[in-house]
Amino acid sequence: MPTGYVHHPLFYWHDTGTSAGVVPADPSAGIQPFTHVESADAKRRSHELIHTSGLLATVKVIDPREATMDELLRVHTSDHIQHLQEQSELPGGGDAGDGFSPVGRGSYRIARLAAGSLVELVTAVTEGTVSNGYALLRPPGHHATADQGMGFCLINNVAIAARHAQEVLGLARVAVVDLDVHHGNGTQSIFYGDPSVLTISIHQANCFPPDSGGLGDNGLGDGVGYALNIPLPAGTGHAGYLHTMREVVLPALDRFDPDLILLSAGFDANVFEPMARQMLIADTYREMTRLLVDAAERLCHGRLVSAHEGGYNPWYVPFCVLAHVEQLSGHRTPVVDPYVGVVAADHLLPHQREVIEAAAQLVAGIKPAPTNSAA
Amino acid sequence: MPTGYVHHPLFYWHDTGTSAGVVPADPSAGIQPFTHVESADAKRRSHELIHTSGLLATVKVIDPREATMDELLRVHTSDHIQHLQEQSELPGGGDAGDGFSPVGRGSYRIARLAAGSLVELVTAVTEGTVSNGYALLRPPGHHATADQGMGFCLINNVAIAARHAQEVLGLARVAVVDLDVHHGNGTQSIFYGDPSVLTISIHQANCFPPDSGGLGDNGLGDGVGYALNIPLPAGTGHAGYLHTMREVVLPALDRFDPDLILLSAGFDANVFEPMARQMLIADTYREMTRLLVDAAERLCHGRLVSAHEGGYNPWYVPFCVLAHVEQLSGHRTPVVDPYVGVVAADHLLPHQREVIEAAAQLVAGIKPAPTNSAA
Amino acid sequence: MPTGYVHHPLFYWHDTGTSAGVVPADPSAGIQPFTHVESADAKRRSHELIHTSGLLATVKVIDPREATMDELLRVHTSDHIQHLQEQSELPGGGDAGDGFSPVGRGSYRIARLAAGSLVELVTAVTEGTVSNGYALLRPPGHHATADQGMGFCLINNVAIAARHAQEVLGLARVAVVDLDVHHGNGTQSIFYGDPSVLTISIHQANCFPPDSGGLGDNGLGDGVGYALNIPLPAGTGHAGYLHTMREVVLPALDRFDPDLILLSAGFDANVFEPMARQMLIADTYREMTRLLVDAAERLCHGRLVSAHEGGYNPWYVPFCVLAHVEQLSGHRTPVVDPYVGVVAADHLLPHQREVIEAAAQLVAGIKPAPTNSAA
Amino acid sequence: MPTGYVHHPLFYWHDTGTSAGVVPADPSAGIQPFTHVESADAKRRSHELIHTSGLLATVKVIDPREATMDELLRVHTSDHIQHLQEQSELPGGGDAGDGFSPVGRGSYRIARLAAGSLVELVTAVTEGTVSNGYALLRPPGHHATADQGMGFCLINNVAIAARHAQEVLGLARVAVVDLDVHHGNGTQSIFYGDPSVLTISIHQANCFPPDSGGLGDNGLGDGVGYALNIPLPAGTGHAGYLHTMREVVLPALDRFDPDLILLSAGFDANVFEPMARQMLIADTYREMTRLLVDAAERLCHGRLVSAHEGGYNPWYVPFCVLAHVEQLSGHRTPVVDPYVGVVAADHLLPHQREVIEAAAQLVAGIKPAPTNSAA
Numbered sequence A, B, C, D: 001m002p003t004g005y006v007h008h009p010l011f012y013w014h015d016t017g018t019s020a021g022v023v024p025a026d027p028s029a030g031i032q033p034f035t036h037v038e039s040a041d042a043k044r045r046s047h048e049l050i051h052t053s054g055l056l057a058t059v060k061v062i063d064p065r066e067a068t069m070d071e072l073l074r075v076h077t078s079d080h081i082q083h084l085q086e087q088s089e090l091p092g093g094g095d096a097g098d099g100f101s102p103v104g105r106g107s108y109r110i111a112r113l114a115a116g117s118l119v120e121l122v123t124a125v126t127e128g129t130v131s132n133g134y135a136l137l138r139p140p141g142h143h144a145t146a147d148q149g150m151g152f153c154l155i156n157n158v159a160i161a162a163r164h165a166q167e168v169l170g171l172a173r174v175a176v177v178d179l180d181v182h183h184g185n186g187t188q189s190i191f192y193g194d195p196s197v198l199t200i201s202i203h204q205a206n207c208f209p210p211d212s213g214g215l216g217d218n219g220l221g222d223g224v225g226y227a228l229n230i231p232l233p234a235g236t237g238h239a240g241y242l243h244t245m246r247e248v249v250l251p252a253l254d255r256f257d258p259d260l261i262l263l264s265a266g267f268d269a270n271v272f273e274p275m276a277r278q279m280l281i282a283d284t285y286r287e288m289t290r291l292l293v294d295a296a297e298r299l300c301h302g303r304l305v306s307a308h309e310g311g312y313n314p315w316y317v318p319f320c321v322l323a324h325v326e327q328l329s330g331h332r333t334p335v336v337d338p339y340v341g342v343v344a345a346d347h348l349l350p351h352q353r354e355v356i357e358a359a360a361q362l363v364a365g366i367k368p369a370p371t372n373s374a375a
């Protein structure tokens, strides 16, 4: 069975304007206009590499569609949705809430297209028309909370997909694994009190949002034990991430026993990334994907759905995405990561190991996932 | 005496956003974001060529400064100025009035810098510290009317300079020669009833603004005879422009006998221009400049001040600007127009000649310029 | 039956380097590096508009493949093919022959992909699996002669498709209509002595190549009468082109009675084009396409295959391409040309009419197409 | 006395082509053309910020000039110089030696301009016409060895300036402090056996070149003790760098007692840098500059000359450069680092401290600088 694949050029048309990287241009403050770091480049180049490498011919393209209002309101407040729509109709665009999340003209519809397409992909995976899936979405979603956009995110795609899986597809337990280098704070906050969704975020400690995603943040009320954070020190690489997968993420998934694994697939832990300081290479993403595919097969009939989040280096991200989708689909193209020779290998350092082991302790404390009352 | 030269990097920081050339991006209408055609490229590359060619070392750089409110209000309504300021403070920028004139964040101050710098240059030329002058301004000005921005123009730099020349520097008669390929409608409208300012616009017939700048538009009231339009057919080139200069512009200047010649130096009649259909090459600009320098020397002590208006081809405009400033300054650099071999020569065609001769008829009807009451 | 459609991201990867528009960068000569005017932008944006407008869903995508050596050698010398391959393997790329035709690293394979894909499209049209077709190719082909690349063209895609139609698909007579604003000199030269291929080129007089495509150039030997050139004056627009279609192109097609019409669909006669001075709008392309579709239906079972050639304005070309493919396919999307309001209408001028009528005289002299000996 | 400042637009015209970041484009290997990471953006934007902030008005601009052949040959082999010249004359440019150091057309002359301008700046500082100096050079130099370009570097600007200082200006001992995040291997190798030049490199451990710049690499022969490397772990930030300055760099300078301090001012240890993983902010560069200015005043009449090396983030590097030049010149502009709020503070971690302290041990072992035999 092929891997499902979602893409659409409107994702590249989401207009993040002329910011100087991450701050709005302001000549009077010395901030010369440039391009926003969250531009279409990394994503369009990823899709084109998937195409030219031959991988596209092996996957099943899932037709995108806009999320319905019902789907949006399972996660977001109607105030937030209305705010996005209004900002999106301003002549010069607006912002989704924190001043760092540009909403271009028409971006409201594009964000709905991203969310709805992920819903379609989850449906296809669950119905078994594809084995697993990857959605090359833009704008990203994992920082968006129920009532606000944040960190370049407008609508929380993964959260909407998770709720759809539960409420429409009848899947009781959903695990969200967030590999984006920044804390998946939006997704975590949406499910913080909910034991039916396990959120696991591996991120660079204290990067973005500041002071978010600490080891001790583990859920609230019924949700205690169902949020897991592994805040890795800056400079962590291949060895540290794989150790984290083996010591924390896989055991946690095993204990939670999900019916579906959603992946917030940020590629901004790569070694050439401007927006973070980790050191992953394409092969790290390949290995992590292999482990997650195995886990999904072991635990939930292979149901693994990956949604693109961050990843801003326009020339390296495509090779990371390629490795990821190759591994999801089981097809290896002839393309070789051309940068691998120019970056040095890395090792697991003691101060990294320390964090990982502290997180591993928490896994042991995860209560077995509550059985679905309907089961 | 050296030529005066005005430039400032803030001119390149004027943010025209992500328009698809000339229309605002709108993904829902099929309009993919891109860059505005009035971007910094052509201007920055012009300045850098002036620098690397060695020409910069021969001119005198005039320090830019912002126009004062008094200077602005000599030409514009306070409503327009306030509108610009407000639009300039919107987070995503705004528009100067017609929906095609982006006002970036902070552009109000940049537009004032452009206008004020031209005032300084006119002062320097009049005071005789430089022989003549060129101002590499941005945003441009010649479409801006007293109460509205238009056609990428925010503040009418040339009009402000003309009024300063009259009211502060004591120059009675000012001639404005507008070589921009579009009609200098803003400048014309500001002086339409005023016999002390002769406006001459050579432009592509019915290009922009539509239905503006016809042969028959010659001024109002006291100003009748002091506005002259030569609407050349699309496809006019070197021969047609030089014929226009010799048959219309120079005779008109001779009859008007100005104390100062201001040049709205648009370079968008060049043969590689996206925004118009004329066929000038760098040498055409060189020859036209030679004729204007001669006229200024003959008529008004060499007082010729040139202000950059349009010109959007980023690779060809610099060579046109270079030829212009070389001719103003009398220094020829070793740089050779590298495109001259790839474009064919042109000839004066009958339907072009017809327009030029109709315009020449009008010159004969220009009344001798009224003597300054103070003279 | 749907329209066939060819595209591939490798077409956008053809690397034309850092030329300043059309001349190679050379800082010591004042030529600052920039981008080549024949970049991927106009083509990629065309494809994305075809996708986001919904038109893509109505066409049948034809799988691209590289042209075989046999196919290439039907048109080109083996020296030229070998030269392209060698230039394409140089670390910094090379040139296809005239110093203005960049061959990027790997462009040899991309050019073969363009040519081969057009062969596939012609095959599909002839076999009747699609009604007609459009190929969004890059690099373009119509300036390439048998033994040399030229004017951004490496391999003459249309000529290869024509020969394939004749030698493999058994179509005796092929008409090539070249709407690119530059003279289709390569195609003309390949078929100049061949009465089985009628070449018709509508172009801007004496634009590129210089002194090429005059009214009097009508073929050689047996081919006399089977080459037709309409060198329209700069500044010709909608009315002039439609008049040319009706007075020259359609009558010539009727007399020749082709089995296949190939279209060299250059979009560089558009009104915002940097590389020429004509004034077409999207609706002109729509109307010309309508006339050609009708002619193909009348004459050759609807067999009309269009290959993208030039067209360099990145924001306007997509709307011209969209109108063209809409009309080919018979599906009208909701997208409206957003630039139509900012350009003035045009009229047929006497000096344009004169050229068109001279060309129309030549049509009367076209001998009826020779019958295929095999028929 | 003002700070000396060198810049020239030809530095921005150095053409690094269409590489995908750091590897040459190669569509057949999946490597889509893009822009080289060592583009003009970060440098041009730095200069424009220095201008618009008002800082330019406070410095003295030193006229650039090309290095003479004698100056080049003090450091490089004639084979290398000839190779650069030849590569620079290839139509598509070439490479300086390692396949990662693009030589654009004309870059030979630009590289000579960079080196010669630094010579002029060192001369001005030594002669006392400026207090200290900063040269915004491109291409960079510190990876270039005597006989080869490397890591984007063509000619070793700093080494040429050091030799000029010794051989022409009569300064006996030169200290080179290399703050670029990559190892200053070229500079080190040139002076590795020479006790008259102390080279100190603070860099990310095992980043580039691989396996270069270890703690134990301390010089050869007479030069033992006059090369110092501090290979900081990835993820080191403000605290780690300042600790390094205080515990290693300043004590080493004090022991060596230089007559001139040259700074290889790479800004690629910044927290948004794609090419490395350190975490400095603009204020870190400000503080390090303050310490070096103090050291220069204490040790060598304030003779501190800073040459731009790496630093590739186009939006953040300018603010780091501004802070550096503000501190050199003693003028603080009103510009505030707009990114400072979005990055978290950092702390000195034990595994960072360990390296710094090992390096500090080496300082104690530095022999007092040999007196100049001529003195």
Ligand SMILES: [Zn+2]
Residues within 6 Å of the ligand: A180, A181, A182, A266, A268, A309, A310, A311
């Ligand atoms: Zn992220």
Ligand SMILES: [Zn+2]
Residues within 6 Å of the ligand: B180, B181, B182, B266, B268, B309, B310, B311
């Ligand atoms: Zn204009």
Ligand SMILES: [Zn+2]
Residues within 6 Å of the ligand: C180, C181, C182, C266, C268, C309, C310, C311
């Ligand atoms: Zn063309």
Ligand SMILES: [Zn+2]
Residues within 6 Å of the ligand: D180, D181, D182, D266, D268, D309, D310, D311
């Ligand atoms: Zn570096």
